[in-house]
Amino acid sequence: MYAGLALAAMLVSLIFQLGMIGGRQPEASRVESKPADSSEAEPLGYEQASGARIYAHYCSVCHGETGEGDGFNAFNLDPRPRNLKDREWQRAVTDRELRTVVRGGGPLIQKSALMPAWGRVLNDRQVEHVLQYIRGMEGLPPS
Amino acid sequence: MKRLASLLRVQTVFVFSSFLTLAVLAVPPIKDYLQGWKSYQEQYNKLVGQMLRGGTMARPVSVGIIQTFNPELGVVDRCVTCHISILDATFRDAPQPYRTHPKTPHNISELGCTICHGGDGRATSKKDAHVGGISGYGLLPGQYVAASCGQCHAGNNVPEAYALNAGRQLIEESNCVACHVIPGFARTLEVGRAPDLDGIGDKVKPQWLYRWLKDPKAYLPRTRMPAFHFTDEEASTLTAFLLTKKTTNPALLEPAAGSVDEGKTIFRERRCVSCHGVGGRGGTLAPDLGTVGSKLNPEWLPRWLESPREVFHSTRMPQFAFPRSAVLAVSSYISTDLVDDSEDDAETEAILKNLPAPTVVTLKRGRELFEKLGCSRCHRLEGAQVKGEFGPDLSNIGSRDIDLLEFGNLSIRRTLPSWLMAKLKNPRGFGNNLLMPNYQFTDEEARSVVTALLSITSRSIPSRYRPQPEVKPEFRSAGEFGRVASKYQCLTCHRIQGSGGALAPDLTIAGSQLKPEWLRRYFRLPYTVRPILQERMPIFDMSEKEIDTAVTYIRLALRDDSITEEVFDGSPPADLIKQGRTLFHETYACQNCHQIGMTGGYVGPPLDGVGERLYSGYIFSWLRNPQAIKPETIDPNRGLTEGQARALTAYLLSLPKVSARSATNE
Numbered sequence: 001m002y003a004g005l006a007l008a009a010m011l012v013s014l015i016f017q018l019g020m021i022g023g024r025q026p027e028a029s030r031v032e033s034k035p036a037d038s039s040e041a042e043p044l045g046y047e048q049a050s051g052a053r054i055y056a057h058y059c060s061v062c063h064g065e066t067g068e069g070d071g072f073n074a075f076n077l078d079p080r081p082r083n084l085k086d087r088e089w090q091r092a093v094t095d096r097e098l099r100t101v102v103r104g105g106g107p108l109i110q111k112s113a114l115m116p117a118w119g120r121v122l123n124d125r126q127v128e129h130v131l132q133y134i135r136g137m138e139g140l141p142p143s
Numbered sequence: 144m145k146r147l148a149s150l151l152r153v154q155t156v157f158v159f160s161s162f163l164t165l166a167v168l169a170v171p172p173i174k175d176y177l178q179g180w181k182s183y184q185e186q187y188n189k190l191v192g193q194m195l196r197g198g199t200m201a202r203p204v205s206v207g208i209i210q211t212f213n214p215e216l217g218v219v220d221r222c223v224t225c226h227i228s229i230l231d232a233t234f235r236d237a238p239q240p241y242r243t244h245p246k247t248p249h250n251i252s253e254l255g256c257t258i259c260h261g262g263d264g265r266a267t268s269k270k271d272a273h274v275g276g277i278s279g280y281g282l283l284p285g286q287y288v289a290a291s292c293g294q295c296h297a298g299n300n301v302p303e304a305y306a307l308n309a310g311r312q313l314i315e316e317s318n319c320v321a322c323h324v325i326p327g328f329a330r331t332l333e334v335g336r337a338p339d340l341d342g343i344g345d346k347v348k349p350q351w352l353y354r355w356l357k358d359p360k361a362y363l364p365r366t367r368m369p370a371f372h373f374t375d376e377e378a379s380t381l382t383a384f385l386l387t388k389k390t391t392n393p394a395l396l397e398p399a400a401g402s403v404d405e406g407k408t409i410f411r412e413r414r415c416v417s418c419h420g421v422g423g424r425g426g427t428l429a430p431d432l433g434t435v436g437s438k439l440n441p442e443w444l445p446r447w448l449e450s451p452r453e454v455f456h457s458t459r460m461p462q463f464a465f466p467r468s469a470v471l472a473v474s475s476y477i478s479t480d481l482v483d484d485s486e487d488d489a490e491t492e493a494i495l496k497n498l499p500a501p502t503v504v505t506l507k508r509g510r511e512l513f514e515k516l517g518c519s520r521c522h523r524l525e526g527a528q529v530k531g532e533f534g535p536d537l538s539n540i541g542s543r544d545i546d547l548l549e550f551g552n553l554s555i556r557r558t559l560p561s562w563l564m565a566k567l568k569n570p571r572g573f574g575n576n577l578l579m580p581n582y583q584f585t586d587e588e589a590r591s592v593v594t595a596l597l598s599i600t601s602r603s604i605p606s607r608y609r610p611q612p613e614v615k616p617e618f619r620s621a622g623e624f625g626r627v628a629s630k631y632q633c634l635t636c637h638r639i640q641g642s643g644g645a646l647a648p649d650l651t652i653a654g655s656q657l658k659p660e661w662l663r664r665y666f667r668l669p670y671t672v673r674p675i676l677q678e679r680m681p682i683f684d685m686s687e688k689e690i691d692t693a694v695t696y697i698r699l700a701l702r703d704d705s706i707t708e709e710v711f712d713g714s715p716p717a718d719l720i721k722q723g724r725t726l727f728h729e730t731y732a733c734q735n736c737h738q739i740g741m742t743g744g745y746v747g748p749p750l751d752g753v754g755e756r757l758y759s760g761y762i763f764s765w766l767r768n769p770q771a772i773k774p775e776t777i778d779p780n781r782g783l784t785e786g787q788a789r790a791l792t793a794y795l796l797s798l799p800k801v802s803a804r805s806a807t808n809e
Contacts, residue, residue, distance in 0.1 A: 006160070007163065014170070017167065017171075050305070057777065061746050061777070062746075076743060113729070114732045117779060120782055121770060
């Protein structure tokens with residue numbers, strides 16, 4: 001009888017241990033992967049959100065709020081500012097070219113001097129962020 | 144026979160139980176072998192093997208726990224065990240957990256991961272690390288990551304922590320400390336942010352007050368007053384109570400009898416819309432005046448327009464030198480024209496009918512309501528008791544234990560950020576008898592406030608890691624200039640040495656920037672330097688003595704010694720001007736933002752006759768490094784040499800001066 005009890009105890013402990021191989025399953029889920037509380041679209045990632053602000057402050061006057069080259073100053077310029085949502089252009093231009101033109105101005109990639117050089121105003125990280133934002137512009141809704 | 148059978152049984156049991164024991168004892172080593180992180184590392188090594196064929200700097204790791212250890216901060220982060228290649232740029236497009244971490248302002252190897260991202264650093268399985276367990280919370284959702292910056296960085300100007308700054312700003316503007324103790328915010332922000340309520344009975348019409356109490360944003364969408372969701376009865380009682388707060392000085396009221404047309408002209412000429420929008424068009428610094436005629440008692444206006452600070456001593460409205468007739472005319476205009484045409488008269492009648500008479504009982508109930516909801520924490524009212532902070536203490540709110548939070552009947556995720564969001568969007572949603580009013584934040588505003596709150600954690604940060612907070616003493620002007628600045632409330636729109644408003648240019652170095660003669664002319668008749676802007680400096684009709692005081696003070700005190708006044712003795716040489724012209728028009732294409740004559744962009748100010756307005760030394764210093772003078776300017780720093788800057792300055796000085804502008808040019 002005692003043997004039987006001991007056997008039963010071991011079986012039970014074995015079952016428990018096997019069950020725990022997969023790891024504990026804590027119930028309180030403290031992680032939100034998506035914003036559950038608003039019906040808005042998923043907010044931009046960190047780099048893109050930072051880039052969005054830099055873009056709005058420095059670039060949108062000419063390149064427009066949605067990047068289509070229709071900023072309020074655009075109509076004073078000849079040539080007009082680039083439409084950054086142009087798919088063909090996005091495919092053709094490399095990241096290195098983008099970084100060069102943002103940091104060094106239009107003439108560095110044989111474009112108009114109307115595009116200023118921002119390399120002394122934006123640090124490397126900011127250039128990177130605004131680059132990510134511009135790359136993500138294709139997906140943004142039209143103005 | 145029986146003995147053999149029993150022996151066999153015992154043996155079977157023995158064999159069976161031996162195997163069982165072995166099995167039980169084998170489980171821990173098997174469990175250890177099947178650890179999740181080991182498989183991640185082996186997968187990584189495979190990935191590196193593939194990439195090595197394509198040439199990469201990544202190398203396989205020997206399988207084992209890797210951790211970042213920082214005893215000062217109490218950081219033991221084993222995240223890098225699975226997230227092996229977060230510092231390796233070649234993994235930018237790799238799947239998680241191998242993906243490169245975005246560039247950050249801080250050294251990840253020094254600070255670890257959990258300081259910014261939350262989660263349980265000591266855990267060795269994905270679930271425990273990400274979801275949390277005994278030793279702490281799970282990961283901070285990505286959209287709130289700026290909250291972690293606030294653990295070390297104080298103030299609302301933390302670089303690249305936009306949501307945090309916005310949230311902290313909102314907390315200040317909304318005066319949350321009126322009811323809650325919040326670490327990092329002064330115990331009492333100035334009372335006077337909201338209007339004094341002494342004398343409100345003379346100022347407003349009863350039906351307006353009732354409607355305002357029911358829904359402030361319906362009248363003034365940009366107000367910071369929250370909605371208290373009063374019942375009709377409560378609103379009526381409170382209105383009746385407040386209407387008894389009349390001034391005892393009869394001289395403060397007089398009938399608004401004047402020509403409406405004249406008033407309209409003066410209103411337009413004096414550019415009231417620079418601060419007070421009308422119907423949403425115009426400035427936003429002061430309340431919109433579109434329907435203010437339906438709000439204000441016409442007899443209250445003349446005194447206000449004549450000398451605002453006598454009526455409400457901490458107002459930011461400047462003192463205009465209106466003659467009596469102008470005051471009466473403008474009051475008539477406002478009371479007659481700027482009214483709400485869509486006001487429902489039947490409703491107004493009903494409101495007025497339902498207003499209780501000011502009996503002792505009503506007044507007592509009104510006072511009770513006023514004090515219970517803490518109105519005195521924002522609005523000064525003589526005789527009303529000011530309670531201490533009566534909302535929950537928000538210390539360590541960012542580390543608040545989930546199990547101590549009341550979720551009520553709401554079906555939201557059981558996480559702290561969700562709870563805070565839900566609370567801010569609907570403060571009384573968690574139960575009955577809650578007192579917090581609804582600030583009607585947009586989703587983005589609410590998220591930023593949640594970010595600011597989540598930054599208040601119980602983690603102790605050694606002072607070595609805390610950046611020195613910038614101590615900005617408030618600029619206080621005294622003496623004659625102080626009187627002028629106080630009368631015209633310059634700091635409402637302009638900033639000097641860190642104090643003041645952001646509507647108009649920063650005047651901290653105006654003495655090194657602007658020529659005194661131009662400044663003098665400007666004070667006499669302000670014109671618009673940048674035609675694209677909506678706001679205009681109002682015409683104050685300052686006396687010559689006041690103008691003299693202001694110009695002298697600016698010229699003597701508001702200076703920057705690194706900026707010389709003039710760069711050239713006499714007029715600059717012609718070839719330098721020519722060089723400057725080339726630089727302006729061809730090399731740097733400055734005309735894309737600045738107008739000269741009738742051509743050019745209108746991002747920056749037009750440059751005709753700029754030498755009349757600005758010191759050439761200022762132009763020179765600005766050209767060398769605009770951001771040094773105005774950090775947020777979008778005039779790019781071209782890295783000009785001294786020679787180039789001198790040439791450009793010479794060219795700009797040579798631009799034809801403009802004769803005195805007429806009013807039609809604006």
